[in-house]
Amino acid sequence: MTRIFSGVRPTGHLTLGDYLGALRGWADEEQHRAEALFCVVDLHALTVDHDPARVRRLSRQAVTLLLAVGLDPRRCTLFVQSHVAEHTRLAYLMECVADDDEMLRLARYREKAECARARGGSVRLSLLTCPVLMAADILAYGTEEVSVDEDQAQHLELTRNLATRFNQRYGRTFVVPKATRPVVGVRVRDLQDPTSAMGTSHARGAGVVHLLDEAEAVREKVMGAVADAGPDLVYDPAGRPGTANLLDVLAACGGGDPEKLAGAYDSYGALKKDTAEAVVELLRPVRERHAELVADPGYVDSVLRDGAGRAREMARPRVDAAYRGVGLLPVG
Numbered sequence: 001m002t003r004i005f006s007g008v009r010p011t012g013h014l015t016l017g018d019y020l021g022a023l024r025g026w027a028d029e030e031q032h033r034a035e036a037l038f039c040v041v042d043l044h045a046l047t048v049d050h051d052p053a054r055v056r057r058l059s060r061q062a063v064t065l066l067l068a069v070g071l072d073p074r075r076c077t078l079f080v081q082s083h084v085a086e087h088t089r090l091a092y093l094m095e096c097v098a099d100d101d102e103m104l105r106l107a108r109y110r111e112k113a114e115c116a117r118a119r120g121g122s123v124r125l126s127l128l129t130c131p132v133l134m135a136a137d138i139l140a141y142g143t144e145e146v147s148v149d150e151d152q153a154q155h156l157e158l159t160r161n162l163a164t165r166f167n168q169r170y171g172r173t174f175v176v177p178k179a180t181r182p183v184v185g186v187r188v189r190d191l192q193d194p195t196s197a198m199g200t201s202h203a204r205g206a207g208v209v210h211l212l213d214e215a216e217a218v219r220e221k222v223m224g225a226v227a228d229a230g231p232d233l234v235y236d237p238a239g240r241p242g243t244a245n246l247l248d249v250l251a252a253c254g255g256g257d258p259e260k261l262a263g264a265y266d267s268y269g270a271l272k273k274d275t276a277e278a279v280v281e282l283l284r285p286v287r288e289r290h291a292e293l294v295a296d297p298g299y300v301d302s303v304l305r306d307g308a309g310r311a312r313e314m315a316r317p318r319v320d321a322a323y324r325g326v327g328l329l330p331v332g
């Protein structure tokens with residue numbers, strides 16, 4: 001079976017966009033077709049200003065939600081990055097394989113660093129090196145496929161380069177992973193700004209539905225979605241992004257076709273109302289399952305303990321081999 005690795009950053013509350021775009025596919029397809037590792041990458045949350053209590057809370061919440069949406073610890077390995085020391089052990093070796101200029105060229109780092117400097121500040125050194133940590137996350141497990149969006153494509157390219165370079169210099173140690181595009185799911189847009197993705201980091205809350213939002217809050221956000229100008233209801237993602245977004249969401253909830261659904265509505269209000277109810281029903285079982293899991297912290301702890309144990313076993317031999325390969329003295 002193909003080995004795959006996915007990382008979730010505990011930097012914000014998971015959203016409807018995360019669910020329909022990725023998590024639902026992980027639960028329904030990925031964990032069945034592949035040997036899947038799902039990792040809450042808490043160390044990555046420390047690369048920007050952070051509040052310790054919030055990171056702790058969001059990490060726990062991410063794990064609980066991943067279970068609530070249907071990840072099954074008997075079918076996949078679910079764990080927290082900082083519980084498995086192999087990630088940071090390998091990241092250091094990878095820093096010794098990466099060049100400073102290739103890191104300084106990475107687009108995401110440059111954007112963030114420039115932005116901070118324009119305000120007279122700076123960024124954490126770990127923000128510069130976090131793509132190396134990401135490479136270690138992936139390479140430690142012999143991962144064959146990683147599904148990444150455009151934002152992370154450059155970091156996966158770096159991962160492939162580092163793996164290839166390491167193998168050439170020190171002997172074949174790592175699998176060079178392939179990038180795959182997220183196949184299942186839809187790209188849900190911000191309800192207030194349908195030209196951008198509904199993301200965890202979007203500052204304004206009104207356009208973002210969170211998985212744990214109460215039904216009333218979901219209704220309010222969907223009913224408050226921005227309207228496009230124009231009399232008839234058509235599915236036109238470029239010209240009418242707000243309408244298309246609602247149709248996409250409604251279709252994703254019910255398994256229909258957005259274009260056909262457009263023909264079934266003659267008012268924007270009716271479309272919003274049905275979409276709101278569909279999302280409430282979609283999220284209801286997730287919220288209920290989440291509440292059950294919160295009431296059973298011992299179970300979640302045991303999942304994490306087992307997950308970390310399994311992950312460690314998978315990663316350690318390869319990371320040990322890498323330590324030997326670069327010339328470090330074995331313990332004996």
Ligand code: TRP
Nearest residue numbers: 005006007009041044134137138
């Ligand atoms: N860097 C990714 C992000 O910013 C998160 C991440 C960390 C990741 N390690 C990973 C994603 C490994 C895929 C594979 O979102």
